[in-house]
Amino acid sequence: MxxxxxxxxxxxxxxxxxxxxxxxxxxxxxxxxxxxxxxxxxxxxxxxxAGVIRRIGAVPNHYALGYRWNGMSVWDVADGDVAAAGAAMTALGFVSHCYQRPRLLPHWPYSLFAMVHARNQDDAELLVRRIAQALGPMNRGHRVLYSTRILKKTGLRLTT
Amino acid sequence: MDAIDRRLLDEFQHDLPLVPDPYAAIGRELGIGAAEVITRLDRLCRAGCVSRVGAVIKPGCAGASTLAAMAVPGDRLEQVAALVSEYPEVNHNYQREHRLNLWFVVTAASREDVDRVLADIRRRSGIEVLDLPMLEDFHINLGFGLQWT
Known part of the structure; x- marks a missing residue:
């Protein structure tokens, strides 16, 4: 980098x-x-x-645009399948962020995080089902953690 | 929000022209003047529909960050959430439906600074803080496809 x-x-x-x-x-x-x-x-x-700046443009506020259902979908995928699963998720076009994070057993078995945004819970669940279909047997288990409250949200802050 | 506002949001989430007068360049594509582009973007920002017009930085490039999670007893949630939000290093803090019910992002100049914030929150709250730093970032190229129906 x-x-x-x-x-x-x-x-x-x-x-x-x-x-x-x-x-x-x-x-x-x-x-x-x-x-x-x-x-x-x-x-x-x-x-x-260099990839430091992803893009320059209008950054939409999903919540204000009516996407009130913010779901953090989390997926238990074998380490060897993570790259393929991540690529499959981003190819769907509706996942806004997709990260691999460490699993912390026994508290937390999920290693892939994909954010979905929808106007209601049914739509959000449909998106999660589409991710599950795209992953197929790579998905060993998943869940969706909906946000019930935004307690703080500011952009990435840097200080010099 | 009219058709031009929607095009501003749909077509200019990425590739804002890196030219001296980018809003004029956008205006040429939309068939409006630079002043109208600026007025519309300003209105969309004030209405909250657009968070900002600017650069999206790849996470992890500028300093260090992590996603942290805590399982906070219901009767302490307000207090612990407020304690967490106090930190300027915390830029997102969400309550979520799970035993791990408080999720927040810590961003600082270095990993040591992130560790110091996590340790401080752990000490002050007396509650374990899970540390889930990004290991790999699967690049989303094109912004988020908005649907207007």
Missing amino acids: TQLDSIDRAIIVATQDGLPLVPRPYDAVAEQVGIAAAEVTARMVAMIE
Whole structure:
């Protein structure tokens, strides 16, 4: 993984609440960071190519758009099947985040996490069934943990 | 929200043009001016439909983070949830339906800082904190396909 230098980090900090909604937003970022606008965009292109920046765009708030059912589906998949299962999940097109995490037996047997967002519980369960179908026998057990309350939600915060 | 708002959300979750005047570039695709793009995005942000217009950073690239879970007795949930949310390093905190009923993300400059926050929460609450850091991230390329029906 490419290491970010202090200027890259300053660009991320300056843009993490969003690009300014002004005609030339990268000029505003450049002024804040203290470099030329062309360097801001060049560094952002480099961070995209390095995979540090996933994408730049409008980040939808699923909840406000009516996707009130936020389900964290968790899957017990053999370690050797995780890559294939992860690829199968992301290929479905509706999973917003898909991560492998450690299983912590006996408390927690699930190693793959896939977030689904739906307008109601029936739709959410349909999405989970579609994931189960895509995984087939790779799925040794799963469940869905719905959020009952959002207690805190802010974007990823970086400090310089 | 009209058809142009929907297109803004559908088509510009990724690939916001990295040009000096990106909102003008979007406007050319939608057949509206830069000023109208800005007005609409500002309205969508204020309405909460758009969290922000900006970069989505790959997790784990900038510092360290983990997903943590706690099994909090029902009568202590409010208190422990508030204790957890106090930390500036906690950026998401959700109550979920499970024995492990409190799930939160801790993000800090280093793994040591994450450990320090987890240990502090453990000590102050007297409740075990499961530490589930990301091992692998299966890349979602195209943002989330919204359905408007």
